[in-house]
Amino acid sequence: MKQFVVSAVLLAAFQSAGAAVTPAVVHRVTMNVVNAPLAPDGFTRNTRVPPILVNKGDSLVVTVNNRLTDPTMRRSTSLDLDGLFSTTPELFQEGSPFVTQCPIAPGASYTYTNGPIQQAGNFWYHSQLSVQYIDGFRGPLIVYDPEDPQAHLYDVDDINTIIQLGDWWHNTTLSPTMLPQYEATGIIPVSDSSTVNGVGRYNGGPAVPWAVITVVKGKRYRFRLINESARNIVTVNFEGHSMTVIEADGEALTPHTTNAIDMLAGQRYSVVVTANQPVSNYWINAPFVGGNPANNLNQNATLSRAILRYAGAPAVDPTGPMEITPFPNSLVEGDLRPLVAQAAPPADVNMTLDLEVVAGKAIWNVNNVSYVAPKTPTLVKVLNGASTEADFNVTENTFIFPPNKTIQFTFPPNDDDDAHPLHMHGQNFWLIKPNSTDVVNTVNPIKRDIAAAGANGIQLRFRTDKPGPFFFHCHIFWHYQAGLATVLLNDPAGTRAQVHPNAEWESLCPAYNALPAELQ
Known part of the structure; x- marks a missing residue:
């Protein structure tokens, strides 16, 4: 194990x-x-x-x-x-x-x-x-x-205010066993539990001590929330306390107060919480969804939590209820605004990306193509002269863009049960229409690197000022492995002009390709 x-x-x-x-x-x-x-x-x-x-x-x-x-x-x-x-x-x-x-x-x-x-x-x-x-x-x-520029909003921001949210699986051979099972059946594995700062519980399991974060009454804390799960959507709530959101995915935001935040796999937020309640113990609630719990009877979303403990409070569990109910005043992503407003530039190229799954199979398509990782990395091919889509296998799903343009992606509404956390490597994008609203905002949209494509559809824009191939994929890694991914290749000629790998990088592919399959 x-x-x-x-x-x-x-x-x-x-x-x-x-x-x-x-x-x-x-x-x-x-x-x-x-x-x-x-x-x-x-x-x-x-x-x-x-x-x-x-x-x-x-x-x-x-x-x-x-x-x-x-x-x-x-x-x-x-x-x-x-x-x-x-x-x-x-x-x-x-x-x-x-x-x-x-x-x-x-x-x-x-x-x-x-x-x-x-x-x-x-x-x-x-x-x-x-x-x-x-x-x-x-x-x-x-x-x-x-x-x-927002340091005046909080008093404490240190290693103890980092909150890691993760999913946990009891299968002892996860990568080599559960992934083939998913590929064969189309049923995504359901986690046994969820963890908060590395601690969690499951049905019938031991009462592992909850993770504890200690605060001092009257102080303001910047909590840094990171959803490190591979599938689960986690809802974060501080019992009896509101949160002021000031950052998402590395982008500063105009302060926005809420009581709960739905966080997709890979997303990050900074929130300010003021310790303004009576000295006691309070739940940090982190219930989650991620597949049908009937597929794993260990799972109990109410057991995903930690303790916010005021200095001077007894070392006991909070007395608040363990039941999870819909939280009032939950965050609506479309209500967020950047700290410094920036208009999204007009689109030079418009593309529609349809996300579809083959019924009963672990095959996801983007515009009818299921991504399969090539044996030769995209960057190697580009450095060797690849410049057009014909230079790549169809299954590499590589989109080639000219330099210094604004690209708009439109993801139509889909009826899949999952909100796909689409993640762009290399740069942030303007989220001009989030999944949470029908309003298109090009005047002062937020920028981030992960956003949900779901039942309401989304639109985003990004610039091709930065040459290179950049991965763009679903951060539900089961979906990404099943083909829900593309490669965005900006300016192949500019890439060759600027990227000059070292000898250590040059040695990676020969060493990996020489391995037997069981070592790869």
Whole structure:
């Protein structure tokens, strides 16, 4: 019953938000990926992996040492710094297997470089290979802004205010067993439990102590919420407290007060919560949906929670009800506005993307094409001269765009049960029509990198100012593995002019391709 454990050594001092501005530093992280038994919900498998904490303006250098040896699990790996954008010259280190690189073979190492980082907010890291990150290779990546224009809204913002939300599975051979079962039946696996900061419970399981976050009455806390699940939509609510949303997916927002937030897989939010209630214990509720619970009798959405404990309160569970009811004043994504308004530029290219599933099968299509990862990564092909759609297999579903244009994607309403969290690598997009509203807003829409395509349809726009191939896929990784993905290739000639990989990158594909299938 082994799970991936990621041990990370950060070789740079961390500068917290609100402190005096200091010169940028280079953070060097050594990340050892190994197998070890863990048990977040009492069933031995998982862990809460270490966070990576850096400042805006810093550089991040991460060396991944692949030490995976368990033959029942996927042994090659990769690293995606999710939501953190590589510059085009660094694109070969972006971390998308078969798009920008080949996976890292067992026993090998690879170093990813990013920076100076120009973003700030909540991000996370995980394996991008297959559904491997469900096996434990995932953790928070926070970029603090020492000059945060919203720092006056909160008093505390540190490692203790990061809230990781994840799904947990008891199957001990998740990647090599459950994925083929899904592909054969079309029935997506249902998680046994959900975790809050690495802790959860399930029906009939042990009463594992809840994760506890301690607050001091009167102080304002910036909680950084990250949904690291591979499928589940999690609703976050602080019992007896409202939340003021100030950031989504690394983009600052005009403060917006709400009582609950539905978070899709991969999404991140920053919320300010004021400890203004009587000294006591309160639930941090995180109920979830993710498939039919009848397919896994261990699942109980009401057991996804943690405790908000005021300093001075007894170390006991809250007395509030365990039942979950619809929360009033839940967040409507279409009501959010950016802190600094920016109009979405007019579209130069309009495309409609239809998402369809083949009934009874694990096959998802985007415009009637089910994505299949090629053996030769997209970037390798581009560097070798590929420039037109004819240079790629149809199943690579590669859309080629000219430079310096605005592209509009329209996703029509679909009647599928899932709201697909569509995730764009490399840049954010303007969400001009969210799934939550029929209003098209091109004047001051929010920007983010994950949005739901569902029953009401969505529209988004993005620029092709940045050359390179960028993965665009559903962050329900079961769907992505079943073909719900595309590659957006901006300016192939510009990509060749700016991307010049190093020898370490050049060695990845020969090493991976030489592996027997069981080691890939």
